[in-house]
Amino acid sequence: MGERPVRNPLGIALKSNRATMADVAKLAGVSRQLVGFVFQGKSGYSPEAAARVHKAAKQLGYRPNLAAQSLRRDTTKIIGVVFDPRESSPLEIIQSLYKVSAKNGYEVILSAIADDRDEDEAIHELIGYRCEGLILIASRLPTEKLTLLASEIPFISVGRQLDSSIADSVCSDGAKGLELVVDCLASKGHTDIAYINATSMLHSEVRLSGFLNATLRHGLPQQVIEIEGDYTEESGAIAADILLKKDLMPTAVACSNDQQALGLISALRVAGISVPSQISVAGYDDSRVAGFSFLSLTTVHQDAEELAEMALNRLIERISDQSLVPSVLLSPVSLVMRKSVVAKSL
Amino acid sequence: MGERPVRNPLGIALKSNRATMADVAKLAGVSRQLVGFVFQGKSGYSPEAAARVHKAAKQLGYRPNLAAQSLRRDTTKIIGVVFDPRESSPLEIIQSLYKVSAKNGYEVILSAIADDRDEDEAIHELIGYRCEGLILIASRLPTEKLTLLASEIPFISVGRQLDSSIADSVCSDGAKGLELVVDCLASKGHTDIAYINATSMLHSEVRLSGFLNATLRHGLPQQVIEIEGDYTEESGAIAADILLKKDLMPTAVACSNDQQALGLISALRVAGISVPSQISVAGYDDSRVAGFSFLSLTTVHQDAEELAEMALNRLIERISDQSLVPSVLLSPVSLVMRKSVVAKSL
DNA sequence: ACAGAACACTAGCACGTGCTAGTATTTTAG
DNA sequence: CTAAAATACTAGCACGTGCTAGTGTTCTGT
Secondary structure, eight states: OOOOOOOOTTOOOOSOOOOOHHHHHHHHTSOHHHHHHHHHTOSOSOHHHHHHHHHHHHHHTOOOOHHHHHHHSSSOOEEEEEEOTTSSHHHHHHHHHHHHHHHTTOEEEEEEOBTTBOHHHHHHHHHHTTOSEEEEETOOOOHHHHHHHHHHSOEEEESSOOOTTTOEEEEEOHHHHHHHHHHHHHHTTOOOEEEEEETTSTTHHHHHHHHHHHHHHHTOOOEEEEESSOSSHHHHHHHHHHHHHSSSOOSEEEOSSHHHHHHHHHHHHHTTOOTTTTOEEEEEEOOGGGGOTTTOOEEEEEOHHHHHHHHHHHHHHHHHOTTOOOOEEEEOEEEEOOTTOOOOOO | OOOOOOOOTTOOOOSOOOOOHHHHHHHHTSOHHHHHHHHHTOSOSOHHHHHHHHHHHHHHTOOOOHHHHHHHSSSOOEEEEEEOTTSSHHHHHHHHHHHHHHHTTOEEEEEEOBTTBOHHHHHHHHHHTTOSEEEEETOOOOHHHHHHHHHHSOEEEESSOOOTTTOEEEEEOHHHHHHHHHHHHHHTTOOOEEEEEETTSTTHHHHHHHHHHHHHHHTOOOEEEEESSOSSHHHHHHHHHHHHHSSSOOSEEEOSSHHHHHHHHHHHHHTTOOTTTTOEEEEEEOOGGGGOTTTOOEEEEEOHHHHHHHHHHHHHHHHHOTTOOOOEEEEOEEEEOOTTOOOOOO
C-alpha cells in the first residue's frame, strides 16, 4: 500500500514511500485536484468529499511536499533568516519571526552561520530555496557586499543599522535607549556616570551618541570607557578591570548591552565591590539574563515581537515594490527598572 | 534579459526572474543537461564547455533551485534539525552539525521551536521538506509520540537519552562526567560535596547516578539538593538560597550544568560567599559561559563536534537500514580544570 | 582500414504540486 | 419551462531539476 513504481535499475526502492496527493485522492475516491483544493482551503467541493479527503490524508500520514509547492507556486512565500547561533540576541527575534510570519502567510527558513560556514554561504542557501526576501540578523557583511546583495534580492538588516543608501534596516532606538538610562541614573542622584563603549560593535556609535546627548543635557561629565572588544560578558569583565584601577570609581555605569553588564557586575563582585549598593549598573536589550534574580538588571527593553513585526512588514512591502527607497526603522524602547540601579548613596 | 513568459492573466510578473539552468545553457550555447552535468561535477563534457557554463552562470547569478533538486532527486539528502533557541546548549551542536553534514554530503534544514510553535509543528515542517532523517535536540516530546514518530521517519535524539525500545539517542556520558567531577573534588580534599539535582530535566537521573556512584566509591556522604526547576541560572540561584539556609554549607558543589553553576555562584557572591575560596563549584557542558574570566568554571567537557558526528553517522546508518535496533550512544567526556575548584581550606 | 571503445554532448520523461480551463450536474431566474 | 448561473468536480500543462537513454564524433588497437 502506498507503493509507487521505482525506476531504479538496481531494483532498490530509494524513494521514500511517503504519500502524495495522488495517493490520498485514490484512497478518497476523488481526483488529485480536489485534494489540492481541500488542502488549499479553496471552495468548489462538497463537505462529504472534503471529509473523505481529510480521512484518507490522515490515514496515509500525508504531508504536502513543500519543495513541490515552492517549485510550482508563482510565489514561494518563504522568508529566509540568517543568524549566528553564537550570539544570544537573535534568538529572541527568531521566536517572534515565526509568529509574525505565520500571521502573514509566510514560511520561515533558518540559515545559521557557523565556524566554517560564513554569511555568504548561509545567504546562498536561502537564495537556493528561492526565498522572496531575507532577514539578516546582526549581519557582519561589509557594506559593498550588502549593496550587491540588495540588487539581487530584497532584504532587511535587523539589529545593524545600515546607511539608507544601501538597504532597509531595523533596530531598536539605541540613542533614545541610552538617554532613558542616563535620565534614570541622573534622577537617582548620580552625577558620575560612565558608559562602556565597545568600539568594535556596529551600533556602538548610535548608543554612544545617546549617552553623550543625555549627559550634555544634564550638564554631567562625559566619562566613556573605550573597550576594543564586542558585546560579550568578557568585555564587561575587561571594563570592570579598568574601573577598578581608577582612583575614583563612578557611582553608576551604563553598559552597551546586558551580557556586558553581566560580565561587569560579576567581575566587580569578585573584586569585592557590591552592586548596586556601591555602584549602580544598567544594561541594554532586556534579554533573558536581565531578569535573573542575582542580577535584576535595570535595562532598556526592546520588544522583540515589535522589532520582528516591523522588519517583516517592511520586507513584505519591499518584496511587492522593489523600487522603495531604503529607510532606517527604529523600534521604540522603554526602560525596565529593576534592582541594579539605586539612588546614589551620600 | 532573463525574462520568461508569464502565464498570469493579470499580466503581473509574479515569478522572480532568477536564472535557471535553461538560461545558463542558452547563454553558454550548450544544452541544459550539460549545465546539469557541470554543476553535479559529473564527467562527460569538455573543459571549454565547462568554462563557458561557469562564466554564464556567474554572469546570470545562477543558483540551483534546491526545491527542484529535492523534488527530483531519488534522495533529498536533507537532514532536519529541531531545536529550541531558548536553550543555549543546542547552539554549539548546530555549529558542528553543519560541518559534519557537509562532510557527508547532506544539507541541513533548521526548524526552531517557539512560543506558539511546538515540537510537532517543527517536525512536520521538516517532514514537509522530505528530510531523510531528523535530529531532535533536547526533545521534550512524550515517549508515545516519539515511538509513533520512529515508525514514520528515522530520527535520533540528541541530549536526551531514550529507552532503546523507542529510538536512537546520543548524549554525553553524564554518569561518567559526574564521577570525574566528584573524583576531582575528592582529590582536592573535599568530603562534604553537594549535588544540585534539577528533577524536571530529562537526563537528571543519569547524572545523579554518577554522583551517587562516585561518592559511594569514595565513602563520602551523599548530599543531594533537589530543585524542581530546570537547568537554568535561576535554578542555580534557588539552590544557592537553599545552601545559604543550611547551618553548615558544603565545601564543594557539583551542578547539573554550567548555567546552573553561573546562577549558583552569582547568588552566593551576592550573599557575600566567595567562590572558590569559601566554596568550590563545578559545572557541566563546558559551554561558552564556563570560560568567562569571572567564572573560570571547572566543568565537564563534551565535544560538540564529536557528539554531532556520532549522531549524524548513526542517523545515516539508520536511513540506509531502518531495521537497525535502536541504541544509546554515549559520547566521551573529560574534565576541564579551571579556577572555580580549589583545594579544601583547612 | 575497420571495429570497438571512449568522449562530448542532447532528448525526453519524471518528481509532486498549483493553476487555468474545462465538463457535467444541480440550482436559480424570468 | 427554458436559459443562465452556480456547484462540484476533473484534465492537463507547468515549475526547475536529475536521471536514463540515446546520438554523433573522435580516439584506440590490430
